[in-house]
Amino acid sequence: MKRLAAYMLSAVLLASCVNVPKDAGFSELAELTAPMLSAPAEWVGETISEQSANDRISALLSSPLTEASVAEITVLANKDLRATLYGLKAARGDYVDDASLPNPFITALFIDSPGESEEDCFGNLTKTDIPIGGSIGIGYEILDLLFFPRTLKAAKAEFNAAKYGSVRQFADYAYKARLAFYQAMAAKQMVGLAEQSYKATEASAYSAQALYDAGNIPMLNVNREKLFAAQMEAQLIQAKRHQKMAERRLAQAMGLHPEKAGSIKLEGRLRTPDRNELDPLPIQGVMDRNLELKHRGALIQAAGARMGLSDVMSFVGDVEGEFEVERHDGKYEYEAGIGFELPIFNFGQGKREANRARMEMMAQRYEAAMYSLNATSRILYDELSAARENVLLQRKKVLPLSNKVLQGMQLDYNAMQIGVFDLLAAKREQLAIGIAYIESVEDYWRTRAAYEYLLAGGSPEIAMTSAASMSAGQSASEGDH
Amino acid sequence: MPSRRDTLKIAGLTAGAVALGGASRTGAHKGEHLHSESVPHKGHSYAPGQPGVDYKPVVTPDGSTLPFKVVGGVKVFHLTAEEVEHEFAPGLKAFCWGYNGQVHGPTIECVEGDKVRIYVTNKLVAPTTIHWHGVILNSGMDGVGGLNQRAIKPGETFVYEWTFVQHGTFMYHSHHDEMTQMAMGLMGMIVVHPRKRTEPMPDREFAMMLGTWAIRPGAKRPDPNVMSDFNVLTINAKTYPGTSPLVARTGQRVRFRIGNLSAMDHHPFHLHGYAFEEVMTDGGVIPKSARRPETTVLVPTGTTRTVELVAHNPGDWAMHCHMTHHVMTQMGHDIPNMVGVDPKDLDGQMASLLPHYMTMGHDGMGEMGIHVESGHMKVPENSLPMVGAQGPHDYITMGGMFTIFKVRDGITSFEDPGWYDDPLGMARPATEAELSRDGINPDTMHMPVNSHGSGTSYGSGHSGHSGPSGRGEWHKGGHDGH
Numbered sequence: 001m002k003r004l005a006a007y008m009l010s011a012v013l014l015a016s017c018v019n020v021p022k023d024a025g026f027s028e029l030a031e032l033t034a035p036m037l038s039a040p041a042e043w044v045g046e047t048i049s050e051q052s053a054n055d056r057i058s059a060l061l062s063s064p065l066t067e068a069s070v071a072e073i074t075v076l077a078n079k080d081l082r083a084t085l086y087g088l089k090a091a092r093g094d095y096v097d098d099a100s101l102p103n104p105f106i107t108a109l110f111i112d113s114p115g116e117s118e119e120d121c122f123g124n125l126t127k128t129d130i131p132i133g134g135s136i137g138i139g140y141e142i143l144d145l146l147f148f149p150r151t152l153k154a155a156k157a158e159f160n161a162a163k164y165g166s167v168r169q170f171a172d173y174a175y176k177a178r179l180a181f182y183q184a185m186a187a188k189q190m191v192g193l194a195e196q197s198y199k200a201t202e203a204s205a206y207s208a209q210a211l212y213d214a215g216n217i218p219m220l221n222v223n224r225e226k227l228f229a230a231q232m233e234a235q236l237i238q239a240k241r242h243q244k245m246a247e248r249r250l251a252q253a254m255g256l257h258p259e260k261a262g263s264i265k266l267e268g269r270l271r272t273p274d275r276n277e278l279d280p281l282p283i284q285g286v287m288d289r290n291l292e293l294k295h296r297g298a299l300i301q302a303a304g305a306r307m308g309l310s311d312v313m314s315f316v317g318d319v320e321g322e323f324e325v326e327r328h329d330g331k332y333e334y335e336a337g338i339g340f341e342l343p344i345f346n347f348g349q350g351k352r353e354a355n356r357a358r359m360e361m362m363a364q365r366y367e368a369a370m371y372s373l374n375a376t377s378r379i380l381y382d383e384l385s386a387a388r389e390n391v392l393l394q395r396k397k398v399l400p401l402s403n404k405v406l407q408g409m410q411l412d413y414n415a416m417q418i419g420v421f422d423l424l425a426a427k428r429e430q431l432a433i434g435i436a437y438i439e440s441v442e443d444y445w446r447t448r449a450a451y452e453y454l455l456a457g458g459s460p461e462i463a464m465t466s467a468a469s470m471s472a473g474q475s476a477s478e479g480d481h
Numbered sequence: 482m483p484s485r486r487d488t489l490k491i492a493g494l495t496a497g498a499v500a501l502g503g504a505s506r507t508g509a510h511k512g513e514h515l516h517s518e519s520v521p522h523k524g525h526s527y528a529p530g531q532p533g534v535d536y537k538p539v540v541t542p543d544g545s546t547l548p549f550k551v552v553g554g555v556k557v558f559h560l561t562a563e564e565v566e567h568e569f570a571p572g573l574k575a576f577c578w579g580y581n582g583q584v585h586g587p588t589i590e591c592v593e594g595d596k597v598r599i600y601v602t603n604k605l606v607a608p609t610t611i612h613w614h615g616v617i618l619n620s621g622m623d624g625v626g627g628l629n630q631r632a633i634k635p636g637e638t639f640v641y642e643w644t645f646v647q648h649g650t651f652m653y654h655s656h657h658d659e660m661t662q663m664a665m666g667l668m669g670m671i672v673v674h675p676r677k678r679t680e681p682m683p684d685r686e687f688a689m690m691l692g693t694w695a696i697r698p699g700a701k702r703p704d705p706n707v708m709s710d711f712n713v714l715t716i717n718a719k720t721y722p723g724t725s726p727l728v729a730r731t732g733q734r735v736r737f738r739i740g741n742l743s744a745m746d747h748h749p750f751h752l753h754g755y756a757f758e759e760v761m762t763d764g765g766v767i768p769k770s771a772r773r774p775e776t777t778v779l780v781p782t783g784t785t786r787t788v789e790l791v792a793h794n795p796g797d798w799a800m801h802c803h804m805t806h807h808v809m810t811q812m813g814h815d816i817p818n819m820v821g822v823d824p825k826d827l828d829g830q831m832a833s834l835l836p837h838y839m840t841m842g843h844d845g846m847g848e849m850g851i852h853v854e855s856g857h858m859k860v861p862e863n864s865l866p867m868v869g870a871q872g873p874h875d876y877i878t879m880g881g882m883f884t885i886f887k888v889r890d891g892i893t894s895f896e897d898p899g900w901y902d903d904p905l906g907m908a909r910p911a912t913e914a915e916l917s918r919d920g921i922n923p924d925t926m927h928m929p930v931n932s933h934g935s936g937t938s939y940g941s942g943h944s945g946h947s948g949p950s951g952r953g954e955w956h957k958g959g960h961d962g963h
Binding site: 196199200202203206207210211213214216217408410411412413414415416417418419420421422423424427 | 827860
């Protein structure tokens with residue numbers, strides 16, 4: 001009895017010592033999201049007012065977007081991210097709930113009997129008064145108490161899991177917005193080149209018309225050039241469509257209201273990667289930082305903590321302790337008891353086996369996720385190295401050579417070795433090489449975004465999905481050429 | 482009295498002679514040979530001919546004559562086939578194949594009856610031979626690889642030996658992998674003077690080899706694979722303005738010995754300011770009775786033609802192939818025809834795409850060379866503008882197979898005398914007074930064509946009648962068809 005009381009006391013003390021973050025873990029979230037955001041994480045309505053957030057968004061939108069401003073707008077504007085933060089708040093509530101000792105249950109009994117009639121020796125009924133009485137009992141789920149430290153541990157782990165989930169949401173949104181930014185930039189550059197290509201074919205058609213007007217070629221040749229120009233015009237329309245779509249997707253990824261999609265400003269070009277070699281893949285750091293692993297780890301911890309209680313309950317069910325004070329006949333009587341299931345038929349072995357299997361399943365999935373992360377990291381690292389090598393090669397060799405070829409064609413034109421149509425065809429080839437270059441730069445930045453997203457703790461599945469879609473897009477565009 | 486068989490023989494020979502256009506002079510009627518002998522050779526031998534004594538040496542413009550030495554009464558020559566970096570004209574050089582460090586090879590000059598021994602050293606990367614084109618010799622010396630001899634391997638020296646039993650203008654060239662080796666330049670001229678002259682000795686003789694090359698602008702080696710689109714047309718492997726002028730003194734008898742070893746082209750070679758006589762082919766001397774005055778001689782590929790004139794007309798006279806694409810240099814032939822195209826809007830359209838673009842050819846090709854020479858229109862390195870060079874009065878819009886025959890009074894040096902200043906005057910803008918005097922109105926002048934398509938009289942529309950002003954009336958230019 002004394003031991004039980006001591007245990008209860010320590011549980012009470014433990015409960016009172018639990019430190020549940022008042023900001024629902026937001027500060028820690030901000031710390032964890034720092035590597036993946038170039039702007040501090042904000043919680044609109046909590047750390048920054050709605051008005052201030054809107055003003056900041058407007059200010060950022062008034063200038064051409066950058067990777068940093070895209071991330072900041074995403075943090076401030078994305079309603080889904082806000083929802084995530086409220087989800088974190090809810091998780092905190094759950095944590096607070098779990099971190100409190102379960103309440104005992106009280107039973108009170110009041111006795112006010114009309115008395116009993118008693119027949120005396122004369123046959124007369126005599127009413128015997130029974131004094132008012134009652135009983136008070138207090139009951140407690142003993143197992144809840146006994147396993148409170150483990151419950152506490154589980155609650156903390158579950159809260160952490162929710163927190164890592166929220167951080168991952170930030171990472172996901174920031175990553176998707178970054179990808180959308182690169183797509184929009186590339187699409188804008190593509191339009192520029194498509195416009196030039198169209199101009200080149202238009203000039204070709206114009207030349208053909210001029211030659212026809214001079215009586216030098218038949219109308220068939222003119223129509224061929226015009227047809228080509230019309231095809232290029234159609235490609236320009238497509239390019240503009242892609243640009244518009246890419247800008248809308250960017251607005252959507254940042255969480256902007258659709259009406260604000262038109263206010264997006266994009267300028268300049270996608271940068272060429274610097275010439276510094278890539279740092280070696282920090283594989284251990286990737287594993288340590290990965291939010292999915294952390295999330296899974298926290299869930300395993302929670303499950304493990306809850307498993308002890310579950311095991312016992314599977315055997316004896318609820319164990320209920322009860323203490324009761326009863327006044328009877330003016331006397332106090334004390335009663336204490338304990339109740340539990342009698343494990344005659346069900347010894348709980350099925351439940352325990354299921355618990356262990358579930359734990360093992362989670363552990364195996366954790367390991368599978370580790371392998372997946374490890375493999376994905378290496379794939380993306382290799383992809384990034386190749387994409388970087390490709391874009392640098394294009395920059396260093398292909399573009400200058402294509403310029404030299406065009407210059408040579410211009411000299412050939414001057415030397416009357418080729419005509420205006422050949423010269424314009426050479427210009428179009430140069431523009432096609434320019435388009436391939438932009439594709440390679442976009443490929444590089446998207447791969448780099450995927451890689452950095454993974455380094456910062458992102459999901460390998462999401463990173464790989466976008467990498468795969470990139471490859472598919474690349475193949476499709478290569479096929480077009 | 483001739484027999485029936487003899488009659489048939491003579492008839493056959495006569496028919497053959499007719500079929501040959503009556504070209505035979507010496508020997509044909511004897512049924513022996515058609516080549517030209519000035520002295521008998523069978524059973525005779527002659528001392529080696531001496532330059533300055535037996536003949537006046539030919540001039541090979543931009544080339545040279547192969548030196549010889551006499552060893553035991555034999556003229557000994559040595560040709561070395563090798564790769565040579567050759568300049569076609571300032572601005573265009575290429576790695577060609579030639580002999581003795583030059584392209585084409587030096588002219589071999591002999592006298593009929595000379596016994597010659599010619600050593601040929603092969604310093605090329607490929608086997609080669611030399612064929613002595615048009616020369617009458619024994620089959621084993623004819624130089625056709627595989628047929629008459631085995632090829633001369635790189636590093637080997639072969640010797641050819643024969644006696645010239647004819648005089649005339651001949652050529653030599655590789656006869657091994659001809660397509661490649663001749664396209665690379667392995668050829669030269671042979672001039673054999675008559676041992677005994679029956680006609681006046683010319684005062685000036687020029688040996689000229691016509692050739693065609695394919696050198697892509699910017700490239701540095703002729704392309705033997707090209708079959709028809711040759712773009713460097715040469716006289717002695719020089720293209721204008723790289724060709725040196727041919728200089729003669731007024732009154733000199735001048736002979737042009739012209740050979741053609743172009744891969745695929747004949748050349749109607751035209752001289753301005755003169756009529757000349759075709760006196761010889763590589764087959765032999767043309768009988769005087771068969772000669773006729775001409776201003777253009779067609780030199781088919783694989784032949785020589787020798788023409789002669791007396792330089793009576795001083796001046797600067799263009800001499801060129803009359804195939805107009807043969808007086809262009811390095812022109813592409815698949816370019817669109819821009820003549821008549823209005824360039825203004827087109828240039829505007831192109832400006833943003835190609836800042837260095839300029840519409841060309843809308844008024845012809847004449848100005849192309851001027852644009853290039855002025856430096857504002859660059860062409861590929863190691864290439865020439867399509868046409869010409871600056872002349873004394875304007876830009877000469879001819880290039881390629883073009884040179885100038887310069888005839889001057891009383892000169893003693895045959896170095897380039899510079900441009901001719903014609904004391905009789907030259908074409909110039911017409912004055913208003915002249916136009917008025919002759920009733921010419923440049924703004925309304927048209928020459929209508931009658932319903933039969935021939936030129937007809939024109940009553941001058943505005944002032945066609947001969948009046949007191951003396952302005953004449955146009956007369957019918959031809960028969961009106963009735």
